[in-house]
Amino acid sequence: MPPRTEQSTSARELATLVGAVEDVPGPRYAGLARRIQELVTTGALPTGSRLPAERELAAALGTSRVTVASAYRQLREAGFAVTRHGSGTVTELPSTGPAWGAPSTDPHVLDLAHAALEAAPQLTGAYEQALARLPACTDGHGYAPSGLPELRAAIADRFTTRGLPTDPDQVVVTAGTGDATAVVVETLLQPGDRVLVEHPTYPGAIGMVEAAGGRCIPAPVDPDDPDALARTAQLVTRQSSPRLAFLMPDFSNPTGTRLSAAGRRRVSATLWQHGVLAVVDEVTAELHLDDGPLPPFAAGLPDAATVTVGGLSKAVWGGLRIGWLRTDAALAAQLGATLGRRQLSVGILDQLAATALVRQLDEVLDQRRRALRERRELLLAELARELPDWVPTRPAGGLSLWCRLPPGVGSAALTAAAAPLGLLLAEGRAFGTGHAFDDHLRLPFTLPPDRLRTAVGLLAQAAAAVRRRPASSRLPARPATVV
The missing domain is CATH 3.40.640.10 (Type I PLP-dependent aspartate aminotransferase-like (Major domain))
Structure with a gap:
């Protein structure tokens, strides 16, 4: 097994990745912490990276050492960094994330949380x-x-x-x-x-x-x-x-x-x-x-x-x-x-x-591909009609779209709003480490066409409900469990 080692990130390298923290809303130390957290959750700054000394990063950013120390403290409190003896401050990822539950067995629930087709003939x-x-x-x-x-x-x-x-x-x-x-x-x-x-x-x-x-x-x-x-x-x-x-x-x-x-x-x-x-x-x-x-x-x-x-x-x-x-x-x-x-x-x-x-898998796959092409195009068309400000991918294969959500609509809030409507969703954060991807939602195109149309209609209702809520209440304090 390769040895476990930390890789150092120089103050100049990190300052380049961070950019202008004064453009981030809130106190400068909080903006710096959020930018480093984003770098870790997206993988741009690998976990296990040794962060530069506070004084060196402060000089590279043109800010005070207190600002950097406060940012490092906030990262540690949020679980995105840890202090190791002899290594300084090292990036980590929180070990807990949103729950991702089992598929529903209720025939009245529309399941867009799991990418699963009905049985092949x-x-x-x-x-x-x-x-x-x-x-x-x-x-x-x-x-x-x-x-x-x-x-x-x-x-x-x-x-x-x-x-x-x-x-x-x-x-x-x-x-x-x-x-x-x-x-x-x-x-x-x-x-x-x-x-x-x-x-x-x-x-x-x-x-x-x-x-x-x-x-x-x-x-x-x-x-x-x-x-x-x-x-x-x-x-x-x-x-x-x-x-x-x-x-x-x-x-x-x-x-x-x-x-x-x-x-x-x-x-x-x-x-x-x-x-x-x-x-x-x-x-x-x-x-x-x-x-x-x-x-x-x-x-x-x-x-x-x-x-x-x-x-x-x-x-x-x-x-x-x-x-x-x-x-x-x-x-x-x-x-x-x-x-x-x-x-x-x-x-x-x-x-x-x-x-x-x-x-006989070739025969099975030929039929599956025809059905999935039809359902992919239907889902894309329904999203364009019902939710035109969403930005879905158009994958060349597989079973689902990956949608970027518009500002003000998060996948955790959507998941919570859709559940009472009988629509099961998997919030975007379930697909990432740390707490990334609340601004995305996975949408399988595996349901039969009529159920897929109904599901998009319910999704539009959930999105409208989220937009009507005060901004402070859109993201649950604890990720919603998919059940």
């Missing part, structure tokens, strides 16, 4: 095939550590067809994509280890890292500049020495950003050179809506450089809890042993159904 037929094959399996004990051989072979064949030659012993079957990621974190992450994460990113990844005692190191993702990650990953990796990197190179959740072929080669080379294991989430990799497929992130790398995780929850149905991970055979065996200690085996009937579905 092929699901029922796959289970009928599985039931027909089940008697051949019932004479044994019913356990399949690391997965049924035929399912592992089908998954390996799928990787090979996509340009990543794979043998079945490189595959471990898990209870969903999140389970695959959890197995990696449980096996390889130690308390205090750092993990590079895209910023914003999937809330589940942040939660897993923090639950294991790890620290998320944000690397900014820019929907308007898909390869920005390729440039920032090198800086963040060099300054923070992460143990792992959690990436979604294809239609990153929530921004929908997709790394180009050149961008993914650059990121993968950077991580490999610095000894950082890439954990690559491909759950939406084949949900490309405008352009064709790109090579898998792991293509061209040693197998041990990457753990690729995927599953059927987004392409087929969230209720089918089948996922997988793919890496070199030795690491796959180690990860499989962790899975075996925890749950011994994934359900056989589900694995039999998944085998049939993986074999």
